[in-house]
Amino acid sequence: MTDAIVRLSDVAFSYPSGAMRTAGLSLEVGRGEMLAIVGPNGSGKTTLLKLMAGLLRPASGSIEVCGLDPARCDRRVFAQHVAVVVAQMPTGFPYTALEIVLMGRAPHVEGFRLETARDLDAARRAMAATHVLALADRAFDTLSSGERQRVAVARALAQEPELLLLDEPAAFLDIKQQTALYDLLEGLNETENLTVISVLHDLNLAALYFRRVAMLSSGNLYRVGAAEAVITYAAIREVFDTDVYVDLNDLTGGLNVLPLPSRRNSRKT
Secondary structure, three states: OOOEEEEEEEEEEEOOOOOOEEEEEEEEEEOOOEEEEEOOOOOOHHHHHHHHHOOOOOOEEEEEEOOEOOOOOOHHHHHOOEEEEOOOOOOOOOOEHHHHHHHHHHHHOOOOOOOOHHHHHHHHHHHHHOOOHHHOOOEHHHOOHHHHHHHHHHHHHHOOOOEEEEEOOOOOOOHHHHHHHHHHHHHHHHHHOOEEEEEOOOHHHHHHHOOEEEEEEOOEEEEEEEHHHHOOHHHHHHHHOOOEEEEEOOOOOOEEEEEOOHHHOOOOO
């Protein structure tokens, strides 16, 4: 891939506990792509995202993100290109929602200079896009889980990144807000050429919004490609060790994945 914004080559990593390890993992993500990372619990989805974000360092192999080595480059420089949204963002301080979002402007603020009108405008635009502008003066820790998650996404968008890395960004959102969030990300991808890489548990959301899917199994890439080539009955049966019904949605043209309760399992044993 000639215009890869993320490039992992023969990456190996393992936790000291040995709970999860990967070896020889290679993956390229093109600029302007939307890639979903899926897989069962413990398959290495968050670990892969942390390696891309420079929060973990590989034992061997190389990782390049926006032309930088994420584990070794200056974090302020890295944050000018890459924004990260984690599943939970505790603060421990009585920051307002607006103050949290303004933290996304920190990579663009020199020294001890205060935020400018442009920084405030970027923060407010991000909050409006994620439907949390009305919460600007609320203490962040008093917000609901879903509201906090949308504020976290707003902070990432306020960074004005080239690449957005998200770990289950819709985990605490209701179905309306899930749709609104992924509609927003899809729109930014199309209009701003924002590259989006997101960890998801919901295979239906992955198939609906992401043109490319990477499925992990036991710390390694099981399959990478178009959603319809990756999210198949055979793949889910092997990787997730469960039965599902997979079919095309007549309205969206995308895939629908329906778990099958064991008592209704049509397979004969």
